[in-house]
Amino acid sequence: MKQSQLFTKTRREAPKDEVSKNAQLLIRAGYVHKEMAGVYSYMPLGLRVMNKIVNIIREEMNAIGGQELHLTALQDRGPWQASGRWDDAIVDNWFKTKLKNGTDLGLGFTHEEPLTAIMKDNIRSFRDLPVYTYQFQTKFRNEARAKSGIMRGREFLMKDLYSFCHDLKEQEAFYEVVKKAYVKIFDRLGLGEKTYVTFASGGSFAKYSHEFQTLTEAGEDTIYIYEGNNTKTIDGYKIAINKDVLNDEVLKDLGIKREDLKEAKAVEVGNIFNLGTRFSDALDLVYKDEKGQPQKVFMGSYGIGPGRVMGTIVETFADEKGIVWPEAVAPFAVHLIALFDVSGKVKAAADKIYADLSAKGVDVLYDDRDETAGTKFSDSDLIGIPTRWVISEKTLAADSIEIKDRKTGKVEMKKVK
């Protein structure tokens, strides 16, 4: 894409009311627009990053047998009353609205209830299970405070996967499958090293659930990382515990000592949860087993917020000059910067490189604007595309282009014809 045609402009200052680093940088670079606290529109650059994150997650959900669907935001009270989650005194972050006839509706903050209701129409016999369904869908949560930029939205995209299984054993086995898939996802997103599979509160049906917590000072959670015997793992995962569940019993369960734990700030980029029969009890979701006897369906739910992931990546890798994207999620692979000369030679050479790279399927942002070198470089640093190719009179004189790595700052000259 030619940068002269990108309608967003970089800016020196973020809005004054924006306190989070991720949103400050993303707004300044033209990735997102702040509509209000916790509500951000995605501009073309931001949508490109979001789509890359979504596609990585989608590939891994499909790889474990997930079927993609798309539920609605508008929610009828029925299934939520059945589960006990309709009342604002129980769930305090509903957005509610009304039909013209006065009927109360909610805006979905999650989708266990409507999906369980859908399964009641489709699951009859043991042959119909297990089922794994997921979606990328906009959630609405009426947060009292939203100061973490795109890491905590009042309106945000979520990937939510739900499993429907014959029994606890099958459910627990799939839970482990998702755990592995999530590890792979965060590895592919560039967050693997800093992300911990973290013991968290399990609710009614399991002693623990697991959160995927990425270390960052911008995180709202506190976790404890085990730093004792560094070969010790549980099920192959490094050990971390959410502060909320840290007590003597947990330490005993995991066979570790409190003094070997280090406190750290982190953000929950994903979670996986055994729901047991909580929702199939409430909504009476049963199947007939081989003997024709009704049995309750066991469920699990598994979330990742692509926007929160995007914010976490910004927080994790940004430097004093701006954003630094990992290759897998960068809006473009190459930022081609032409420092035009009067003769038009640089433009001709840059146009050719742009055409050649594009023909090869490389995603290029081509800075063809009539701006100074200083502006182009500082914009490029702010936008954070992994590799910068610079072409100027000077590089052309050496039959070269200058290639700079955004992350390391390493520069090399590459010969061109």
Add this chain to the structure above:
Amino acid sequence: MKQSQLFTKTRREAPKDEVSKNAQLLIRAGYVHKEMAGVYSYMPLGLRVMNKIVNIIREEMNAIGGQELHLTALQDRGPWQASGRWDDAIVDNWFKTKLKNGTDLGLGFTHEEPLTAIMKDNIRSFRDLPVYTYQFQTKFRNEARAKSGIMRGREFLMKDLYSFCHDLKEQEAFYEVVKKAYVKIFDRLGLGEKTYVTFASGGSFAKYSHEFQTLTEAGEDTIYIYEGNNTKTIDGYKIAINKDVLNDEVLKDLGIKREDLKEAKAVEVGNIFNLGTRFSDALDLVYKDEKGQPQKVFMGSYGIGPGRVMGTIVETFADEKGIVWPEAVAPFAVHLIALFDVSGKVKAAADKIYADLSAKGVDVLYDDRDETAGTKFSDSDLIGIPTRWVISEKTLAADSIEIKDRKTGKVEMKKVK
């Protein structure tokens, strides 16, 4: 995909409260789930069709220079008060909600206002124009009645394109570009022959706007089609007029006579609209021209509802047995139906064909279920995939598979090794 793994089931009856043919068929075949009137979830089959429609529209939007972005559903009252569209007495189909602190929010029914506000941050000089941006985004409209299935949603996906131009001339030229793109889109979607570029009310800034109206008895609109001299066109388009604007002046403008018009029911599958400076006036969106003088930006908006298109396709092509998808939007290209024998030979042969077709990149739904031939055929007719391949003991005995066209019913035998 193996049909045994598709969690949705076909059903004989649609919900009793569902009166529209499109939703009845789509629910019975497992494409959508009705949450409430005008609010439908998309099941895996439905999402596949939706994505194909979306991708066709996206390709054509990109081809005319559209930049894709994604705005929010939650709307701050500010820009809407500026344009005069916040008040429920003016816009009667808002869904409204509240932040915890009592602040009123709306759920976007369209996005002229917030996008104009975004452009205020980005458009400064004549060099920044024109800009064409579009999105696929969920709209909310609090319709008093919603009886047309997925053709009139209270919550529905919309492609909305907005143009920002230097002046009226440039705006009007882009309007014609979009008109051509829309004709191409509806052609590709299989609706070209039945879709008319229809004169409709133009609002404050143009004498006419244009609706794309597809003939169907399920439509809520009435249009008049010119059937006089059938070589007569306007700008190359056949002539049609929305009932709302039909009067002597229009007839004179178009140079036609009332007796040459035939009344027909139709559904508005798209519309294009010159907005003039309506929103740039209200929100003070200006740019500096070559002389440094401030000038108002001219705008246009252009909508297509992919869900409405999907419903229209169902209404248009369905027969007494079920849905009939055009190839371009079908959830799968081939429905492979195996009528298993005891020996396992049919299964082995069908498995191989499934693997071979999949390896070639053909999207196949493989009915590997343990069901009768009658059930498999009637499900297949209902689901409506364009081509059915049947493999059975009988066809194998002739080293063949039976290939049936869903639309024409034409059957031919094809030799296989």
